[in-house]
Amino acid sequence: MSATKHNWTKEEILEIYNTPLMELLYDAATIHRKHHDPNTVQVSTLLSIKTGGCPEDCGYCPQAARYHTDVEGNDLMSVQQVKAQALRAKSSGSSRVCMGAAWRNVKDGEEFDQVLEMVRTINKLDMEVCCTLGMITENQAQRLAEAGLYAYNHNLDSSEEYYKEVISTRGYEDRLETIDNVRKTNVTVCSGGIIGMGEKTEDRAGMLVALSTLNPQPESVPINALVAVEGTPLEDQKPVSIWDMVRMVATTRIVMPETQVRLSAGRTEMTREGQAMCFFAGANSIFAGDKLLTTPNPDVNEDMEMFKLLGLNPQKPFIKKMQPETVEAQNSQYQALGEKPKWTRPEHTIERNEEAKQKAKALK
Ligand code: SF4
Secondary structure, rough: OOOOOOOOOOOHHHHHHHHHHHHHHHHHHHHHHHHHHOOOEEEEEEEEEEEEEOOOOOOOOOEEEOOOOOOOEEEOOOOHHHHHHHHHHHOOOOEEEEEEEOOOEOOOOHHHHHHHHHHHHHOOOEEEEEEEEOOOOHHHHHHHHHHOOOOEEOEOOOOOOHHHOOOOOHHHHHHHHHHHHHHHHOOOEEOOOOEOOOOHHHHHHHHHHHHHHOOOOOEEEEEEEEOOOOOOOOOOOOOOOOOHHHHHHHHHHHHOOOOOEEOOOOOHOOOOOHHHHHOOOOOOEEOOOEEOOOEEEEOOHHHHEEEEEEEOOOOOOOOOOOOOOOHHHHHHOOOOOOOOOOOOOOOOOOOOHHHHHHHHHHHH
């Protein structure tokens, strides 16, 4: 039976987050060693398979159609393009490919069928496949599972309270429902958030409460530092300090000991020393490639140099869970249902999101 604690409170998590740093690092590193090889870090490649034009209003995101950013929209990539990129990623040490599409939710039809084919193709390359496609129903999650999906990413972003300050076009409960739909399958859950959006420390703790009290806890938790992109409502946010990042990583490691903690967006702002501290504090995955969906990321060669310097080894795929079997489309036991679920549209107004929208309209 797992001894993982599932009833963390905000107060307990805040106390951990605010522990004197040396003690916090020691505690996190001790827990990390008990559950993971401290010299192994997974390299994942994030691929934007459909970029821009998203109808949502996430205040941090340059892919939202309503903001005026430099992001160029792209239609869904072909299966062949995705396969070529996955092979390139594999040859440079990645064991996982995460495919992101800027959709509010998945719609049954040709495009989803194409994504299912991408999942089958990458799984057959013996790489872990993760998708982040927005909200999905249980049937869609089952279809992804059958295609060989290893993980589904759906971030909670922040605490429930602060979420309402960043996104107005869908609710926190929708996020939790999608996570729940994924949980009903054998696909693992990847869910984390972003720090540096103007939230309080309490919100960071609140997000960790929401994640750590899920039972089972997510197998993967990405911790992102906001990359403030011009044209988005959060363009003026100051970069998050490395000390906050280290505290957040260490706290995540302590409250979710078995989880793969992913050092995600914002690594270009971090020194190698800073990243090394995050690995020591329990981060055991990075995203490789010069772009993270649409924002800059360190070059893969730089990362490999850093691995050499720190004596880190890239993690092999399927260490935590067996490779899923791929069921071909014609043998599938799940069919497209064409469901139209009632995801909420809270439609409350966030002033800075509205301002950014008006500014973008004026620039057109
Ligand atoms: S974060 Fe995702 S859902 Fe939100 S605007 Fe960007 S692409 Fe759309």
